[in-house]
Amino acid sequence: MPILKVPTPLCSYTAGKAEIRVQAATAGAAMRDLVRQYPALQVHLYNSRGELRSFVNLFLGEVNVRDLQGLETPLNDGDTLRLVPAVAGG
Amino acid sequence: MLPELSREEILRYSRHLLVPEVGLDGQRKLKGSSVLVIGTGGLGSPVALYLAAAGVGRIGLVDYDVVDESNLQRQVIHGQSGVGRLKVESARERLLEINPHVQVDVWNEPFTSANALGIAAPFDILADGTDNFPTRYLTNDLCVLTGKPNVYGAVFRFDGQAGFFDARSGPCYRCIFPEPPPPGLVPSCADAGVLGILPGTIGTIQATETLKYLLGIGTSLSGRLLLYNALDMTFEYVRLKKNPKCKVCGPQPEVTALIDYDAFCGVPGVVHGEAPLASDLVVSAPELAGRLAGEDRPLLIDVREPHELAISSLPGAVNIPLGTLASRLSELDSARELVLFCKTGNRSARGLELLLSAGFRRVRHLQGGINAWARQVDPQLPVY
Numbered sequence A: 001m002p003i004l005k006v007p008t009p010l011c012s013y014t015a016g017k018a019e020i021r022v023q024a025a026t027a028g029a030a031m032r033d034l035v036r037q038y039p040a041l042q043v044h045l046y047n048s049r050g051e052l053r054s055f056v057n058l059f060l061g062e063v064n065v066r067d068l069q070g071l072e073t074p075l076n077d078g079d080t081l082r083l084v085p086a087v088a089g090g
Numbered sequence B: 001m002l003p004e005l006s007r008e009e010i011l012r013y014s015r016h017l018l019v020p021e022v023g024l025d026g027q028r029k030l031k032g033s034s035v036l037v038i039g040t041g042g043l044g045s046p047v048a049l050y051l052a053a054a055g056v057g058r059i060g061l062v063d064y065d066v067v068d069e070s071n072l073q074r075q076v077i078h079g080q081s082g083v084g085r086l087k088v089e090s091a092r093e094r095l096l097e098i099n100p101h102v103q104v105d106v107w108n109e110p111f112t113s114a115n116a117l118g119i120a121a122p123f124d125i126l127a128d129g130t131d132n133f134p135t136r137y138l139t140n141d142l143c144v145l146t147g148k149p150n151v152y153g154a155v156f157r158f159d160g161q162a163g164f165f166d167a168r169s170g171p172c173y174r175c176i177f178p179e180p181p182p183p184g185l186v187p188s189c190a191d192a193g194v195l196g197i198l199p200g201t202i203g204t205i206q207a208t209e210t211l212k213y214l215l216g217i218g219t220s221l222s223g224r225l226l227l228y229n230a231l232d233m234t235f236e237y238v239r240l241k242k243n244p245k246c247k248v249c250g251p252q253p254e255v256t257a258l259i260d261y262d263a264f265c266g267v268p269g270v271v272h273g274e275a276p277l278a279s280d281l282v283v284s285a286p287e288l289a290g291r292l293a294g295e296d297r298p299l300l301i302d303v304r305e306p307h308e309l310a311i312s313s314l315p316g317a318v319n320i321p322l323g324t325l326a327s328r329l330s331e332l333d334s335a336r337e338l339v340l341f342c343k344t345g346n347r348s349a350r351g352l353e354l355l356l357s358a359g360f361r362r363v364r365h366l367q368g369g370i371n372a373w374a375r376q377v378d379p380q381l382p383v384y
Helices: A006-013 A025-038 A041-043 B007-012 B022-033 B044-054 B085-097 B115-118 B133-146 B198-216 B285-292 B308-311 B322-333 B346-357 B371-376
Strands: A003-005 A019-021 A055-059 A080-084 B033-036 B058-063 B103-108 B127-128 B150-156 B159-165 B224-229 B235-239 B299-302 B338-341 B363-364
Touching: A003 A025, A006 A041, A006 B103, A006 B322, A025 A041, A025 B115, A080 B338, B022 B198, B044 B085, B044 B127, B044 B198, B058 B085, B085 B103, B085 B150, B103 B338, B127 B133, B127 B198, B159 B198, B159 B371, B198 B224, B235 B371, B285 B371, B322 B346, B338 B346, B338 B371, B346 B363, B363 B371
Parallel strands: A003 A080, B033 B058, B033 B127, B058 B103, B127 B150, B299 B338, B338 B363
Antiparallel strands: A003 A019, A055 A080, B150 B159, B159 B224, B224 B235
16 A cells, blocks of 8 residues: 655644555555544645645655646556645744 | 955965965955845854955855743854844854954844845845845745855755756746745744754855855755754755746746745735734733633643643643644634643744634734743743
């Protein structure tokens, strides 16, 4: 199963877990499975039309899925997806 | 013409002059350079300290805050004697103490769409050391519109990010973060805390990137975002590309002048016509104390994280951390009057909105949080 790495600011919605195993064949399905497992993330990651909010940056390895096939980017077993959040603190 | 170095400066910078990548010409370049540091907090402290020590000729500082005791755990440009003073004045004194050969110009005002262009105009490069999204987007857009690099850093607890955005040759901040997260999703350091050393690590990386740019040496972070985790001691990178749809640096930009960044970032009460919380939804600490002493006591809901209860707590409060509130609504009796509280009132305000949207009607939150209670009701309780 692919792994989705969740950034620290979102870990309060995933019971503190930073790495979530997801049942998914694409990047978009991985996000949907994340939200299925942790519904409190839904409102933060998706807009009211059910679209992924544009601040959500998803990387497969070092590459933004935007530069691959977006949410259709296929995933293989053992792939690591990483959510990179905008962070404001200074 | 590069400025000459005096005999004193040659001695002072001798360890730079010995480095072939810097040398006498490089040091003269630094003396002829200028850097604007936005914010003199956790990130701005190391950036400004090291750039001053390195001999950058002109350093600008923008901040509008005063030094608070709770800043000193990480904002190393300030000291105990600076508590209560203007940050820019405290910082300027420290920089001139480190290096009297540099010029330090300060602006004791918020960095806004109205003044940013004027303040930044004389500077070669900007270092983003702010603690909020509106100023980060403002700094980015300003840099794109005026063709200056933006040296970026941001911190959260044990996580840090660093980048070098120069839209003339690579992506800008908006290419990677087209819009900010919804308000409240990413808590501030004031709410979530930060390891004091973390901004030191990230700020010194920003200072390094700044010096490399001014000297014209090395490979910058442009096109890469550094992700640092202090707990795991990992430095990882993700690759960034220019976003052809970028609203500020793309081929068809929508943002061609500085905008209202508070509205863009959804600062509560500004965006979407959203009204600030009505006054009947807040309760002051003295009023709450009176209610708790009476017969019809409201139930207190503490939405802070469990580890914060060891610092201060209110008797009888039920701890439901904000992140778990949505999934624990069934534990709450909507017929009973509820008062939410946190450290300063930010998280409890979000919890209140959540409860209101879930149909709760007899609910308020404590204005100023438990810190206000400590100041106004129970001085034995620590403020943090």
